[in-house]
Amino acid sequence: MIALSKFPTSTADSTDDAAVRLRSMLVAADSLTLRVPGIEAYVGGRHAVTGDGRLRVELPARSHLTEHLTHQRETVAMVEVTDLAPTPVRDRVRGRGTLTGWLVTEAELTAGDQEPVAVLDLATAELTVDGRTTHVDPDAFATARPDPLAASEADLLCHLDHHHPQTVERLCRLVPARQLQGVRRVRPVRLDRHGLVLRLELPAGDRDVRLRFRTPLRHPDHLGFEIEALLQEAHGCRSRRAR
The missing domain is CATH 2.30.110.10 (Electron Transport, Fmn-binding Protein; Chain A)
Incomplete structure (x- = not known):
């Protein structure tokens, strides 16, 4: 999981x-x-x-x-x-x-x-x-060594936010339904070697949730595999909810 x-x-x-x-x-x-x-x-x-x-x-x-x-x-x-x-x-x-x-x-x-x-x-x-x-x-x-995504994080988050809203929507299936109650909008707000952070915007205040990768990234090239794993898990969540 x-x-x-x-x-x-x-x-x-x-x-x-x-x-x-x-x-x-x-x-x-x-x-x-x-x-x-x-x-x-x-x-x-x-x-x-x-x-x-x-x-x-x-x-x-x-x-x-x-x-x-x-x-x-x-x-x-x-x-x-x-x-x-x-x-x-x-x-x-x-x-x-x-x-x-x-x-x-x-x-x-x-x-x-x-x-x-x-x-x-x-x-x-x-x-x-x-x-x-x-x-x-x-x-x-x-x-200390900087996070492997530090130099590219801003571009990656903006690309995800602007061009792939459907991906963000799919990832929201990983968030328990009770935490999504009253949420008006969801935006990616942070990306690092440990995972992706989504901001759940509420009428009064916000809530951040982290979707953790299976293992911390060692190289930026590994990001695609970890995002795909999150999406596969999100698909599984939809299937279970549909039963």
Whole structure:
């Protein structure tokens, strides 16, 4: 049987799980803010996490931040990342992450530098999901590997939502009928190695349910097989209900 569970209050049950979630958020983050004393810069899409777990940021050329770092090559800094659902749901915020440490420029900067680079040496990190905050050990963050679907999740969810509503409808057969009472609309809201999360939209409030894969994905190429397994199980549910 395909496992069905109400989406837990927080997926960050341990610091290792939280580290993976935070690394995954950074892979596809569109909303990323870098703060140093007195200065704030939006750097979404200008960042990457190095193999040793340091956050590398391309600084906006001729910005206040870059000008600040021409005079002070090392400074305390905070990075805030927001995980937003790519599908049009009422509450799009799925989680928030905060990283603090020392921001160090990779080379001496001059006023005319184009796209200078700085690196955040991580001191502390934390992940907040559904009001629950988990502290992430810097070493755990450094060794964590992002979810295999992190880079493609947004495109996959939007494609499923926009072009395959009948597939979502079929998957709803896996949800107990009592949980579907009063539901006005169902949308896919999250996809990771563990499964697909559907959001059941109610007149007052929403409910998330996770359709779990048989085994956690190790590679994006395995996604099709797991989705097909969910659909086969959904077909079985329809057959049993029709009896």
